Amino acid sequence: MENDIKKILDDYDRKNYATNVGTDMHIRLGQIEIDGDYTRGDDDLIQKIMSTPELPPLFSRAAQREIPIAGIINNRFISRRIDRMLINHTTQVIWILDYKTDTDKNTNRTKYIAQLHEYTSLIRQIYPKYRIYRLILWTHDWTLEHI
Numbered sequence: 001m002e003n004d005i006k007k008i009l010d011d012y013d014r015k016n017y018a019t020n021v022g023t024d025m026h027i028r029l030g031q032i033e034i035d036g037d038y039t040r041g042d043d044d045l046i047q048k049i050m051s052t053p054e055l056p057p058l059f060s061r062a063a064q065r066e067i068p069i070a071g072i073i074n075n076r077f078i079s080r081r082i083d084r085m086l087i088n089h090t091t092q093v094i095w096i097l098d099y100k101t102d103t104d105k106n107t108n109r110t111k112y113i114a115q116l117h118e119y120t121s122l123i124r125q126i127y128p129k130y131r132i133y134r135l136i137l138w139t140h141d142w143t144l145e146h147i
Contacts, residue, residue, distance in 0.1 A: 022101040025139050026083070029099055030066060034059045048142050054135070055144065058084045058097045071122045078118055092130045094123060103140045112136060116147050 032041030032049065034056050039046060049055045057063065063086040070079040084097035096119050102108060116134040123132055134147040 025101050026099055032059050035061045052144055058086050058095060069122045071125050073121050080118060082119055094130050094132045097135045097137060099137050099139055101139050105138055113147055
């Protein structure tokens with residue numbers, strides 16, 4: 001019985017820690033803005049962003065962050081929030097960036113890919129002729145994955 005309680009508490013502590021780390025990372029990334037000489041936010045994260053060629057535009061003033069989006073997919077109402085999005089109306093291209101703090105990329109992978117497909121489906125309702133590129137930034141090892 002004592003071991004069961006300890007296991008339950010350990011599991012709770014691990015989940016709570018993971019949630020806190022993820023929330024903190026989302027807040028820190030959400031505060032970053034990179035635009036020429038004007039840069040604000042966490043210096044360590046800014047350096048990591050700058051070292052990944054595709055990321056700086058997604059953290060520029062032109063990019064949007066924490067974008068609420070909602071609509072109907074397969075007769076079901078969906079409401080989501082996109083971490084970062086950059087729309088180029090001239091080239092008709094949209095970039096979506098989702099941050100993930102998981103240390104195991106495979107545990108929730110199917111769920112995350114489905115989430116990005118929902119974003120795409122909702123955005124296509126607004127911008128049907130635009131090309132949409134989806135990215136996951138795995139923050140634990142700072143890799144960028146195209147979906």
